[in-house]
Amino acid sequence: MTDDTRIEMWLGNLLRAGVIVSASVVVAGAAWYLVRHGHEAPAYHTFKTIPENTDGMRAVLSGVAQAHSRSLIQLGLMLLIATPVARVVFSLFAFLHERDYLYVAITAIVLGVLMFSLFAGHTI
Amino acid sequence: MVAMNVLEFSFVVMAISFTAGYLGSLTGLGGGVVVTPALVSLLGVDLHFAIGATLVSVIATSSGAAAAYVREGFSNIRIGMFLEVATTIGAVCGAALAARVPVNALAVIFGVVLIYSAWLSAQQTSKPHADPESGGVAGKLRLAGSYPTASGECAYSVNHVPAGFGVMAGAGLISGLLGIGSGALKVLAMDHVMRIPFKVSTATSNFMIGVTAAASAGVYWSRGYIDPGLAMPVMLGVLLGSVLGARRLAGANVRVLRLVFAVVVGALALEMIYSGLAGRV
Numbered sequence: 001m002t003d004d005t006r007i008e009m010w011l012g013n014l015l016r017a018g019v020i021v022s023a024s025v026v027v028a029g030a031a032w033y034l035v036r037h038g039h040e041a042p043a044y045h046t047f048k049t050i051p052e053n054t055d056g057m058r059a060v061l062s063g064v065a066q067a068h069s070r071s072l073i074q075l076g077l078m079l080l081i082a083t084p085v086a087r088v089v090f091s092l093f094a095f096l097h098e099r100d101y102l103y104v105a106i107t108a109i110v111l112g113v114l115m116f117s118l119f120a121g122h123t124i
Numbered sequence: 125m126v127a128m129n130v131l132e133f134s135f136v137v138m139a140i141s142f143t144a145g146y147l148g149s150l151t152g153l154g155g156g157v158v159v160t161p162a163l164v165s166l167l168g169v170d171l172h173f174a175i176g177a178t179l180v181s182v183i184a185t186s187s188g189a190a191a192a193y194v195r196e197g198f199s200n201i202r203i204g205m206f207l208e209v210a211t212t213i214g215a216v217c218g219a220a221l222a223a224r225v226p227v228n229a230l231a232v233i234f235g236v237v238l239i240y241s242a243w244l245s246a247q248q249t250s251k252p253h254a255d256p257e258s259g260g261v262a263g264k265l266r267l268a269g270s271y272p273t274a275s276g277e278c279a280y281s282v283n284h285v286p287a288g289f290g291v292m293a294g295a296g297l298i299s300g301l302l303g304i305g306s307g308a309l310k311v312l313a314m315d316h317v318m319r320i321p322f323k324v325s326t327a328t329s330n331f332m333i334g335v336t337a338a339a340s341a342g343v344y345w346s347r348g349y350i351d352p353g354l355a356m357p358v359m360l361g362v363l364l365g366s367v368l369g370a371r372r373l374a375g376a377n378v379r380v381l382r383l384v385f386a387v388v389v390g391a392l393a394l395e396m397i398y399s400g401l402a403g404r405v
Contacts (some may be wrong), residue, residue, distance in 0.1 A: 006199065011192050015190040017398070023360065023363060026356055028294075034131050039129050040129060041127065070353065073355070073356045081338050081345070088208075110209055112334070113213055114212060114338055116342075117216050121219070121345065
């Protein structure tokens, strides 16, 4: 097995683990959410920006601490979005380990775009 | 439409997403692409909420399937990472556009892309492989690789790198604009333009879809497109459906399912285009 294949294998398992963990958190949040809000009327017909969504990670974590079911689902969704990002981060280290600096640079660009979207996405 | 409470609504959304994930996985079109029009047409969900929820399910299915693709030995991490430069930048631009394009125009674009993707994935005719000796940009980037076949490892190289990179940027733009994986367009860029073997193209495309979708997700999240109450049943439904679709029974009649799915996709696409043109989205 080549080095690349071994790294890819490891990354594939990392991705699957990320999906399992985040889906579990979403399931827990879903159960809680449906118990708490199951009888209410859904309102997805008109699009409104929801304040808790735009607040980011700190708001989600404080929501989870206050046992808000929607925040727990959001935490799961954040973990899910972080999963492919983690793959890029680990690829960066793998290319560094192989001293493949061209691909370290290429991976750094991808990571930069992801970071821009995640932390400065509200500016565009 | 019958008024539903959150519990009933969540179960209906989960059932639709499960079906889409199952058929999408069986037919290779991907589940996400039909969830959005189904939510909009059948349940009257706002298009922006629908694309936000669908994008999340795209990350789940592509990340979940990555390990299986890697085990088969078809994905190429260098091609994937290099082309992700194009898809992520395209995706961020597309996500930025999603808020600026009028919602009715967005629906029309969605319908057209849906039909085109379905047509592309129905083709599945592979172009001849690139000559393994070809150098140039592909040589500098060390994109060449090999994949396992019945008669041993088969070496391949990559042609038309700049053109493929350009098509990938377009695929990323569409992905960010519509909240879909746009796997069919990614395979088009790799298989038809860059002449990468079909199996390597599909496996590498799957690897890229999650990262591309994550690039859109940051923008979507800050806009409030990703509503937890809607994203939850969509993500869980599509994920469960696609896992089961991938482990389908050997006896399942895929040809009939493919046909059924093609009809459903066509109907949903026409409905989206009609609604958009009539200004009813």
